Amino acid sequence: MICPLITKSGAHTDLLLDYTAGRLDDDERIRLERHMEECPACASFRMEQAAVWEALDLWEPAPVSMDFNRRLWQRIESAVATPWYRSLAESLRFANWKPLIPLTAAVLVIAAGFVFDHPARRTAVSGMTIREADQVEQTLDDIDLLHQLDAVVLPASGGSKTM
Amino acid sequence: MTAKLLMVQGVNTIGSPAPALRTSEDRDAQLMLRVRDGDEQSFGVLLEKHRNPVIHFVFRMVQDRAVAEELSQEVFLRVYRSRGTYEPTAKFTTWLFRIATHLALNWLRDARNERSHQRLDTPRNSEKDGELPVREISDRTPSVEQHMVYQTRLQEVRDAIGLLPEKQRAAVLMHKYEEMEYSQIASVLECSESAVKSLLFRAYETLRARLAHMVTGAAR
Numbered sequence: 028m029i030c031p032l033i034t035k036s037g038a039h040t041d042l043l044l045d046y047t048a049g050r051l052d053d054d055e056r057i058r059l060e061r062h063m064e065e066c067p068a069c070a071s072f073r074m075e076q077a078a079v080w081e082a083l084d085l086w087e088p089a090p091v092s093m094d095f096n097r098r099l100w101q102r103i104e105s106a107v108a109t110p111w112y113r114s115l116a117e118s119l120r121f122a123n124w125k126p127l128i129p130l131t132a133a134v135l136v137i138a139a140g141f142v143f144d145h146p147a148r149r150t151a152v153s154g155m156t157i158r159e160a161d162q163v164e165q166t167l168d169d170i171d172l173l174h175q176l177d178a179v180v181l182p183a184s185g186g187s188k189t190m
Numbered sequence: 191m192t193a194k195l196l197m198v199q200g201v202n203t204i205g206s207p208a209p210a211l212r213t214s215e216d217r218d219a220q221l222m223l224r225v226r227d228g229d230e231q232s233f234g235v236l237l238e239k240h241r242n243p244v245i246h247f248v249f250r251m252v253q254d255r256a257v258a259e260e261l262s263q264e265v266f267l268r269v270y271r272s273r274g275t276y277e278p279t280a281k282f283t284t285w286l287f288r289i290a291t292h293l294a295l296n297w298l299r300d301a302r303n304e305r306s307h308q309r310l311d312t313p314r315n316s317e318k319d320g321e322l323p324v325r326e327i328s329d330r331t332p333s334v335e336q337h338m339v340y341q342t343r344l345q346e347v348r349d350a351i352g353l354l355p356e357k358q359r360a361a362v363l364m365h366k367y368e369e370m371e372y373s374q375i376a377s378v379l380e381c382s383e384s385a386v387k388s389l390l391f392r393a394y395e396t397l398r399a400r401l402a403h404m405v406t407g408a409a410r
Contacts, residue, residue, distance in 0.1 A: 040391045041372060075398045082404050083366050086347050088246035089255045095245070096237065099263050103270050
């Protein structure tokens with residue numbers, strides 16, 4: 028039989044974990060020990076957990092380098108003396124940029140689309156064309172008018188010569 | 191069984207931090223406030239106090255001594271850089287380990303793809319010179335055989351922890367080696383307390399399975 032104290036959610040298993048870690052106060056410890064006397068599942072859990080705990084005790088970390096503090100103070104001093112933009116770049120060195128790459132690409136594509144297909148840009152281009160067309164039309168009208176004037180003035184001057 | 195469960199649930203309170211711990215945390219916050227006001231000596235005191243726990247935690251996370259020291263330096267550098275905006279809203283150690291965990295998880299994530307081909311049971315060079323025989327088996331010099339048995343067991347433990355999912359690994363290391371409470375682990379990992387209990391349950395379940403042969407030898 029599985030004791031409700033040992034659940035997948037770990038909701039109550041913390042009692043057994045704390046027991047192994049020696050973090051229960053005397054009352055809690057005594058109550059749990061009484062429970063375990065009658066509950067083989069919890070007793071077995073406790074024994075296995077205690078052995079895991081003991082195995083984990085084997086792993087002590089490597090000693091820290093003697094010059095750790097000196098190197099850190101050097102970094103701090105250079106960080107204080109460094110301009111703000113370099114400090115920013117340094118602090119971003121450990122940031123995880125990979126998820127930002129597709130996001131940045133998407134933003135660039137959208138920005139490019141906005142710049143090249145902006146309505147204001149379209150209006151500006153078409154506005155220039157209209158102005159130019161007006162100017163050309165005006166010029167043609169002027170030339171046409173000059174031709175008409177020439178046509179009127181030349182026969183008149185020719186007539187006077189023949190007389 | 192239900193009555194027993196209720197009885198046990200009734201004592202299921204971790205309680206508030208011990209007065210000594212609370213005083214210690216207040217002292218850390220006070221020191222950090224002094225650092226904020228320009229007192230570098232206080233930063234030195236904080237560094238001396240928390241340097242080893244941070245380096246050891248990061249070392250057990252990344253299992254590489256050089257990387258652990260590099261990342262730990264970055265942790266303290268970030269603390270120093272943030273001194274101007276420091277406000278004691280959370281425990282100092284919670285803040286410190288949140289930075290450490292964040293950096294370690296980022297490093298593991300980046301290294302995962304690059305080193306996916308590398309077998310975890312291969313000893314790393316940086317540890318050969320960095321890791322000393324950690325626990326004396328007896329007061330006398332251990333025999334070669336004892337030393338080999340010890341090294342084999344140690345490697346099994348390291349592999350078992352190294353193969354845990356990263357968040358489970360962080361939770362176990364903080365629970366086992368840093369002796370943190372569930373609420374503090376939850377604050378560091380930015381999840382709920384029940385999520386931490388669930389992480390720990392699954393992690394220890396995996397460890398019990400992976401270290402079963404050591405368990406049977408040691409527990410009986």
